[in-house]
Amino acid sequence: MIATFYKLVKPLLFRLDAETAHRMVLGMLSAWPISEQAPAPPELATRTFGLDFANPVGLAAGMDKDALAAGAWQSLGFGFIELGTITPRPQPGNPRPRVWRLPEHRALINRLGFPSKGMERVARRIAENREQGLKVRVGINIGPNKDTPAEKVPDDYAALADTLGPLADFMVINLSSPNTPGLRAFQSPERLREIRRALDASAVRRAPLLVKLSPDIDAAEIGPLCDAIVELGFSGIVATNTTLARAEVGIKSDHEGGLSGLPLRERARAAIRTIRRRVGREFPVIGVGGIAGADDAYGHIRAGANLIELYTGLVFEGPALIASINRGLASLLRRDGFRSISEAVGADL
Numbered sequence: 001m002i003a004t005f006y007k008l009v010k011p012l013l014f015r016l017d018a019e020t021a022h023r024m025v026l027g028m029l030s031a032w033p034i035s036e037q038a039p040a041p042p043e044l045a046t047r048t049f050g051l052d053f054a055n056p057v058g059l060a061a062g063m064d065k066d067a068l069a070a071g072a073w074q075s076l077g078f079g080f081i082e083l084g085t086i087t088p089r090p091q092p093g094n095p096r097p098r099v100w101r102l103p104e105h106r107a108l109i110n111r112l113g114f115p116s117k118g119m120e121r122v123a124r125r126i127a128e129n130r131e132q133g134l135k136v137r138v139g140i141n142i143g144p145n146k147d148t149p150a151e152k153v154p155d156d157y158a159a160l161a162d163t164l165g166p167l168a169d170f171m172v173i174n175l176s177s178p179n180t181p182g183l184r185a186f187q188s189p190e191r192l193r194e195i196r197r198a199l200d201a202s203a204v205r206r207a208p209l210l211v212k213l214s215p216d217i218d219a220a221e222i223g224p225l226c227d228a229i230v231e232l233g234f235s236g237i238v239a240t241n242t243t244l245a246r247a248e249v250g251i252k253s254d255h256e257g258g259l260s261g262l263p264l265r266e267r268a269r270a271a272i273r274t275i276r277r278r279v280g281r282e283f284p285v286i287g288v289g290g291i292a293g294a295d296d297a298y299g300h301i302r303a304g305a306n307l308i309e310l311y312t313g314l315v316f317e318g319p320a321l322i323a324s325i326n327r328g329l330a331s332l333l334r335r336d337g338f339r340s341i342s343e344a345v346g347a348d349l
């Protein structure tokens with residue numbers, strides 16, 4: 001039923017500016033009550049960084065930055081959702097227009113620049129959802145305010161972790177948005193150590209902390225960065241954010257910003273593979289980038305992802321995609337003789 005509904009409304013939505021359409025959909029989904037979690041095939045249940053997940057399919061950050069529609073995401077069948085990016089203080093983000101569709105490539109380009117209602121307001125909303133019985137695993141993705149000077153960025157992360165950590169099943173330190181000037185410079189062992197130090201200065205209970213990386217990190221830098229993430233005691237890596245690459249991924253476009261969707265898929269998968277090889281078999285990796293079906297999700301898992309996430313695929317395929325990926329993954333596991341997701345992680349390496 002959802003599939004038919006989306007087929008009908010998609011042409012109307014696609015006539016609107018991408019961000020306007022997104023806001024309309026979120027507005028509708030925010031009215032969805034917190035109800036039961038859609039069931040998934042039992043062989044998709046998986047455990048990673050100490051948490052049980054009903055299935056490995058998650059909502060990627062950016063779709064629901066202000067935690068407006070958690071109930072809807074739960075009902076649609078996600079095994080987990082990553083809310084955010086949330087900043088400490090409210091901020092408007094970059095001027096519009098700032099999101100574009102590339103329908104012929106099944107891709108998006110965005111330079112939103114972290115529009116956020118700020119951590120206090122979003123924390124209240126998530127707490128309310130929890131009280132109303134939200135059960136789906138919640139990751140909270142955090143980033144600094146645009147006007148925070150570089151030397152204060154670690155303090156922004158610490159404040160965010162203090163306020164939002166108690167509400168999260170896990171947190172994601174976003175170091176990889178291309179739309180906040182200077183942020184990607186924190187993808188270095190030295191800068192990451194500064195963030196870790198700021199986080200450790202507080203005694204507030206912390207959920208597992210993961211680090212989200214860009215697909216554009218130099219080959220020479222990714223290895224030492226992965227080593228630092230492991231050594232500093234982070235709980236996992238989310239790979240990857242959007243890319244600034246264009247020609248390398250077969251895209252010609254004048255829009256500035258991060259590219260997501262199908263053209264990102266192989267670049268993200270290459271990053272997952274590189275990261276998995278470096279961190280060994282056990283360290284948790286969430287694979288994201290260009291997933292638009294069960295085969296794509298399975299490919300990321302076989303390249304080394306314990307869990308996967310998607311955003312752009314949902315825009316083009318609609319919300320029925322979530323259940324369809326779950327069903328497809330179950331049959332791909334059966335076809336290849338795996339009894340669980342965890343057996344398939346990194347099978348291609």
Ligand SMILES: Cc1cc2nc3c(=O)[nH]c(=O)nc-3n(C[C@H](O)[C@H](O)[C@H](O)COP(=O)(O)O)c2cc1C
Nearest residue numbers: 060061062085110240241260261289290310311312
């Ligand atoms: C419009 C838009 C906004 C995004 N905002 C965020 C964000 O706030 N924080 C973040 O970590 N990633 C953000 N992302 C990146 C996604 O979480 C994901 O890493 C990327 O889009 C690749 O996945 P996909 O190809 O399935 O979309 C955003 C992506 C899009 C398309």
